[in-house]
Amino acid sequence: MIEAVLFDVDDTLVDTRGAFADAVGAVRHAFLPHVPAEREPEMLAVWRDDAHGHYAAYTRGELGFDEQRRLRADELHVAFGGPRVDESSYAAWLEVFWGAFEQGWRAHDDVPAALKLLREAGVPVGAVTNARVTLQESKLAAAGIEGVPVLVGVDTLGFGKPRPEVFLEGCRLLGSDPARTAYVGDEPDVDARAAVAAGLVGVWLDRPETRRGGVDHTVGDGVHRVRGLDELAAVLGLA
Structure with a gap:
């Protein structure tokens, strides 16, 4: 019982998947305009799958929250031919991503x-x-x-x-x-x-x-x- x-x-x-879809769409529009909108599901899959396990490393206490997210953002951009997301550009990226993400909850x-x-x-x-x-x-x-x-x-x-x-x-x-x-x-x-x-x-x-x-x-x-x-x-x- x-x-x-x-x-x-x-x-x-x-x-959260839907909210991430909104956030990835906003990122594509702002930073990866060369990527067709119909590829957003591929971008979402790359973000959620987190192939290198950065979020899992965060849950083990091995990475900080912003660091795992910046690494994932950089990998997303590289995968779709965009500019690198380094420490200097991360704040602008986060403003776009997080604004759309919060609105999608x-x-x-x-x-x-x-x-x-x-x-x-x-x-x-x-x-x-x-x-x-x-x-x-x-x-x-x-x-x-x-x-x-x-x-x-x-x-x-x-x-x-x-x-x-x-x-x-x-x-x-x-x-x-x-x-x-x-x-x-x-x-x-x-x-x-x-x-x-x-x-x-x-x-x-x-x-x-x-x-x-x-x-x-x-x-x-x-x-x-x-x-x-x-x-x-x-x-x-x-x-």
């Missing part, structure tokens, strides 16, 4: 009903994320998502998922037994399988057509797979 639910934020509650359509169901069932919820707590609080507020406190961010312990301590700290702060706590996230490796390894119930939210490259998309032992949050109630035994 599940007694609590922890959520990932990006691409689980908030449509929206909740996924299935979020309100899922949270309402959990609230009415008396199931406490929280968020455990691989971004800074204050950033994710701002993101949830801008997306109109209420009642999901950000319990653990990458700045809470100095590292992020898939380390088991991150999930266990979320359970501790929520006051729930890990074995009776579900963790719901869009990445099968750092979310669902890592949650199971930490002793939680792992739920992989495999939204249609949103998978990123460079990820092992096998379900894994003990992992529940849903295609939307409307399927969550059945997995949690609340349907």
Whole structure:
């Protein structure tokens, strides 16, 4: 019997992929005008896939937030024949990127009903994320998502998922037994399988057509797979 639910934020509650698409489009227009607009999906894939693992290095505490983002920006420009993004040009790049990114923060359509169901069932919820707590609080507020406190961010312990301590700290702060706590996230490796390894119930939210490259998309032992949050109630035994 599940007694609590922890959520990932990006691409689980908030449509961060869509916000990144807006940001990449703004970057193309401002800095890469020679790239046709129809190639923006390719640019988005390069940004999200992060082939050299700069964001993962950030979650391990090996890179600062701005440094990983500047490196990814530079690689994006190089991949599409644009000017290099160095420390002197990064501020101008960030102004364009971040302005569009913030404007694109929206909740996924299935979020309100899922949270309402959990609230009415008396199931406490929280968020455990691989971004800074204050950033994710701002993101949830801008997306109109209420009642999901950000319990653990990458700045809470100095590292992020898939380390088991991150999930266990979320359970501790929520006051729930890990074995009776579900963790719901869009990445099968750092979310669902890592949650199971930490002793939680792992739920992989495999939204249609949103998978990123460079990820092992096998379900894994003990992992529940849903295609939307409307399927969550059945997995949690609340349907």
